[in-house]
Amino acid sequence: MITFFGMLRRSGILAQRRQFGLSEIEWRIMTQVGEYGPLSLNGLSELTLQDRGQLSRAVKGMVGRGLLKRERKPGGPEIEIELSAEGRALYGHMVERAIERDRRLTSGLSQEEIQMLWRITDRMIDKAEELMDEERSLGS
Numbered sequence: 001m002i003t004f005f006g007m008l009r010r011s012g013i014l015a016q017r018r019q020f021g022l023s024e025i026e027w028r029i030m031t032q033v034g035e036y037g038p039l040s041l042n043g044l045s046e047l048t049l050q051d052r053g054q055l056s057r058a059v060k061g062m063v064g065r066g067l068l069k070r071e072r073k074p075g076g077p078e079i080e081i082e083l084s085a086e087g088r089a090l091y092g093h094m095v096e097r098a099i100e101r102d103r104r105l106t107s108g109l110s111q112e113e114i115q116m117l118w119r120i121t122d123r124m125i126d127k128a129e130e131l132m133d134e135e136r137s138l139g140s
Helices: 002-022 022-038 041-048 052-064 084-105 111-139
Strands: 068-072 079-083
Touching: 002 022, 002 084, 022 041, 022 052, 022 079, 022 084, 041 052, 052 068, 052 111, 079 084
Parallel strands: none
Antiparallel strands: 068 079
């Protein structure tokens, strides 16, 4: 599984760079803000497990390119990060590409095999979330 996930990650990074002009950290920001935004820098750091300084520099560059918006949260010093209109359009293309990639990865499998794969994947995601929760509780 590690080999499979590593290959997916590497090919994904290459594809995101070629198709969308995104670095790995920019791709991570787009996926997390697209899925969970608006996010604070702290929230983004927690989701991506990336350094706040590195994220801040990447976010600043993405704001400059029109992909993200940063706004001060009312009543506090914290900044909220969300996709701009251009960023939402790009995120939509990224989702379409991910769906297309899933189809390609499962081509040649029967419908029964695909359904079984999704059931197994869902169970594995549940277990991975348990592992994440355990790590978080041990790290606190």
